[in-house]
Amino acid sequence: MKYFGSILEFTRARNADLMRAYREKLAEASIIIMPVIFELVAESPASRFWVSEERAAIVISTMAAGKPMPRMRRNKREMFEEIYRRFIIMKQEFPDKSVYELVTNIVNQPAPKFYLTPRTVGEFIYRIKNGWYDNQYDRYRDCRIADGE
Structure with a gap:
């Protein structure tokens, strides 16, 4: 069974991979239409199977x-x-x-794509950009410190 910290590392790595693909697709776009960008990200090669x-x-x-x-x-x-x-x-x-x-x-x-829907990609990117995951990491760290680890 994975310990909680390993799940956080997995999530961080997946988020970094998503943001890499997101930035690539934004840089390649002549016109930025977010649903199209999210679809392109979803279909982009991933660094691994998530x-x-x-x-x-x-x-x-x-x-x-x-x-x-x-x-x-x-x-x-x-x-x-x-x-x-x-x-x-x-x-x-x-x-x-x-x-x-x-x-x-x-x-x-490497995986041929992320195997996520464009909607899920959009939700993940929104959470990443708005610091939602950072808050989760901080909450986990604070709990571990309170437990004396």
Whole structure:
């Protein structure tokens, strides 16, 4: 199980990746129409698959066993299908490695897109720019200090 700080690091890294793509799309645009920018960001390549290794290993194990996939939105399903496609290739190359080892390698590879809706991208960027995440980090830090850590 991940500890709370690791989730914060994951979120910070994802937010930095989103802002990188956002700034790139703004710089490339001749006319700035935010819904279009958010759609372009959503479809931009990401530095990795933004899912935890643990969650990805669970879903890929389920898929490899031939069981029905858990209910999920289209973007998440598409992401797991891409991870599974890569998993099948890697499993043939490295048959002795565990599902977790292979999936860990795969989710840390560059992803073809963010697998988020334009609306979600917009919400994340709005929160990032308005300091919402910074407030969450500060709240977490204050709780740890109060607990004597």
